[in-house]
Amino acid sequence: MPRIAGQIDERKSEAILDAAMSLFAEKGAAASMEQIAKQAGVSKQTLYNRYASKVDIGRALAERRSDAITAPLRSGGEPVEVLTGFAASLLNKLCGPDGRGDMRGVALMSPSxxxxxxxxxHAGPGESLRRLSAWLEEQDRLGRLRIPDPVHAAEMFTGMVxxxxxxxxxxxxANPIPDVPSRARETAERFIRAFAP
Incomplete structure (x- = not known):
């Protein structure tokens, strides 16, 4: 069945992002748009219709990761549960093999x-930090925590995690993967004790 004009096949977009993530981790900025299209199994035209440049692809990858990491902030639970979920999400996304490769890919491309x-x-870690800061500011407003500087506290929490x-x-x-549930819970509890009202 043909697609309706303007309809986007999300599977192709995901294939492009997955291919780009793999190639960026391996080659950094040297990964070409042609290589990304080939690995994704799409034409160059399809690739350029969705992402005009590697900057657009990188931004989309970072947004996807930030949305996943910050999902617990939208859960509406108690602060310790929300922060435990955020910490576990952060550890799972960044300390697993894929996360380490992704960070290495960004580091490789930074100079060039x-x-x-x-x-x-800005679309990934910076946006996640902004969302955590906004959540902490709201917890302060509600009297659940006492957070005089939400931006600083957000950086502190992610550093602790x-x-x-x-x-x-x-x-x-070599990076031994921590016991994620225990580490996430302990970090959340210590942070909450430090910023208790």
């Missing part, structure tokens, strides 16, 4: 494609 690295940061795991991942150093 600073516009791409900046787009990835990640430790040096992200750095080892970027450098390709």
């Amino acid at each position: 494609a600073p516009d791409l690295a900046e787009a990835v940061y 990640m430790g040096h795991g992200h750095l080892r991942g970027i450098l390709g150093i």
Whole structure:
């Protein structure tokens, strides 16, 4: 059955993003649009219809990851449960093999494609931090936590969650995957004790 004009096949978009993620991790900014199209099994025209440049692809990849990591912030639960979920999501996305490769890919491309690295940061980690800051600000407003500087507190929380795991991942150093549920819960509980009203 032919598609309706303007209808987008989301499977092709996902195939493009998956191919780009794999190639960026392997080759950094040297990955070409042609290679991405070939690995995704789509024509170059299909690729360019969806993403005009590698910057657009990088932004879309980062947005997809940020949406997944910050999903717990939209759950409406108790602060300890929300922060535990956020921490577990962050650890699972960034400390697993795929996450380490993705971070290494961004690090590889940063010197040769600073516009791409900046787009990835702002749409991904920067957006996740902004969402966490907004959530913390709301918890302060509701009197659940006392957060005088939500931006600083958001950076502090993500740093507590990640430790040096992200750095080892970027450098390709063996990185034992933590006991995610325990680490996430402990970090959330310690953070909440520090910012209790």
